Amino acid sequence: MSEKSFVAVAKLDDVPAGAKKVVETNGIEMILCNTKDQIFAVRNLCSHAHEALDCGRMKNGWIACPVHGARFNLETGAAMNPPATLPIETFEVRISGDTIEVAV
Ligand code: FES
Numbered sequence: 001m002s003e004k005s006f007v008a009v010a011k012l013d014d015v016p017a018g019a020k021k022v023v024e025t026n027g028i029e030m031i032l033c034n035t036k037d038q039i040f041a042v043r044n045l046c047s048h049a050h051e052a053l054d055c056g057r058m059k060n061g062w063i064a065c066p067v068h069g070a071r072f073n074l075e076t077g078a079a080m081n082p083p084a085t086l087p088i089e090t091f092e093v094r095i096s097g098d099t100i101e102v103a104v
Pocket of ligand 1: 046047048049050051065066067068069070083084
């Protein structure tokens, strides 16, 4: 049995609109992304050639891989264009006061 639990990873002020921040929790490196008035959390790992995504362009709810340009939907993790076909891992986000929490 593995119940998901929420872990505090950053303050809301750390991730203003249009910004992203890399955090690590439970040995998982993830990117917090503030876009479309919402905070998303995804694993910092492209599903194509396993490169880091955090330097990629982010806009309108997606992030682009800086290596080959695949874009991913930050809410679902789904790949939006080649060369990636598989989704990236996403994490549930909860805002508690001024703190961003992520389910791991
Ligand atoms: S490593 Fe990300 S698209 Fe190729």
